[in-house]
Amino acid sequence: MFLLARECVMPLIPVPNKKPLLDIKSLSCGFENGFMVQDISLKVRAGERVALVGESGSGKSFIANMILKLYPHINLKNGNIAFEGRDLLALSERQIRKIRGKEIAYIAQEPLSSLNPLHKVGKQILESLILHCPDLSKKQRLHKLDEVLSQVGLKSELADRYPYELSGGQRQRVAIAMSIINHPKLLICDEPTTALDASIQKQIMELLENLSVQYQIAVLLISHDLGVVRGFAHRVYVAKEGKICESGEVGSVFEKPKNPYTQLLLEALKLPKKSILPSEKKVLEVKHFGIAYAQKRFFFKKNAKMIVNDVNFILQSGETLGIVGESGSGKSSLAMGILRLIESSGEEYLLGQAVSSLSNREFRPFRRDIQVVFQDPYASLNPRMRVRDIIFEALRLGGLANHSDLIGDILDSVGLERRLMGFYPYALSGGQRQRVSIARAIALKPKIIVLDEPTSALDKSMQKVVIELLLDLQEKFGLAYLFISHDLDVIEAVCDRVMVLQAGKVVESGDVKDVFTNPKNPYTQALLQARF
Incomplete structure (x- = not known):
């Protein structure tokens, strides 16, 4: 089981310059007469943690959904999304299903909405395993379930509970367990801590970091919280209105941002202070x-x-x-x-x-x-x-x-x-x-x-x-x-x-x-x- 003590914050270890696991090149696509992304280029290497930041409506979640090919009707103008050299956009629905949940996994923003309220969480965690590894015996499945619950810091007996019986932090850990049970190579996290309080948020980020380091899982973190990104990611991409306006190592982008929009995002971390004093009424x-x-x-x-x-x-x-x-x-x-x-x-x-x-x-x-x-x-x-x-x-x-x-x-x-x-x-x-x-x-x-x-x-x-x-x-x-x-x-x-x-x-x-x-x-x- 992982040590999640607050004092145990792992340092950002540089990732060797390997060939990209995920390579998005000059992607321009969108909905007919609707939102479009333009000329998106983004790389994630094995074991690397990359952040995609920007305001609401900047196209962050759209890019994540494009990687998983979740939009059925998209107007593709240019570019491709290569995963281990294969163009995901050229794959059939049957082929992409073999990748979803096994090689590329996804964690949604709100765990309560992504979990089925009518099924116990243990059954939901095993769904992806059964789909991709149908030959496993019941004993092997239960062993894998106990193993993955231990990895995310949950007790085995929680597998027999429904989502509403768990806290927000526990539900998010269940969502993480669902995504890592098949040992994916890439984990896409779409605002995984937005709905959580500060202490649970830190625990979840430490858990994701530990999983990434221990199993060499690449992580694409989508977030609008630059404070979370600063201590987690190796590199960061800044999205604005469907375009990437700046990218680079987290330290250099945060210390010396070049684009005015990035500067605006960092300036937003400095909150205004209350100046008036209360009356005695x-x-x-x-x-x-x-x-x-x-x-x-x-x-x-x-x-x-x-x-x-x-x-x-x-x-x-x-x-x-x-x-x-x-x-x-x-x-x-x-x-x-x-x-x-x-x-x-x-x-x-x-x-x-x-x-x-x-x-x-x-x-x-x-x-x-x-x-x-x-x-x-x-x-x-x-x-x-x-x-x-x-x-x-x-x-x-x-x-x-x-x-x-x-x-x-x-x-x-x-x-x-x-x-x-x-x-x-x-x-x-x-x-x-x-x-x-x-x-x-x-x-x-x-x-x-x-x-x-x-x-x-x-x-x-x-x-x-x-x-x-x-x-x-x-x-x-x-x-x-x-x-x-x-x-x-x-x-x-x-x-x-x-x-x-x-x-x-x-x-x-x-x-x-x-x-x-x-x-x-x-x-x-x-x-x-x-x-x-």
């Missing part, structure tokens, strides 16, 4: 706050399981309180309880008034004072509504009329053009959709906004833009933010105070500078050590 207070979920027992009474227990804090006008912790620590449950979207216990005071005992109907007038921005803007916006209707929905609940000028002013305040009023969510970029979510949240001029991972679904440059917008709105309207995130760099940049949750309990809290420079709790220390 108290806008939210919770005392002995808790969340419990009922667990049903067949033929028995329901048992209550405490998800959040005995949380106490005060939030002042103009203040940003950060809430951090690993996945499953209770961050989002705490937010949903404060928003009165799930049942809670304890005391809650909103703008000085006790709201804990109010019914949903009685609490409704208070909702205009506390709004929320969710993690995934695409999932939280109604796909059947245009932008103006989404914002008007918030205005209507506040008893305001549907005035285009008012909606236009709201769009102006979040930096969106008024012409976007008639657009549907699918026609907007990720950053534009998150701005619409923020516009909806500020439409009724609330005093508090709960931000539940508002930047985790965005690339680094767009993340910086959204953070600048949030800080500007806070300064302009005196907003108080409850900022939930697993990105500790973002928390350090925008928060006044921070609260660390572990298993639903606050293990440490205080001024963000004090906690980050001198953490006292071992759990907080471990979280901070996991930062790239």
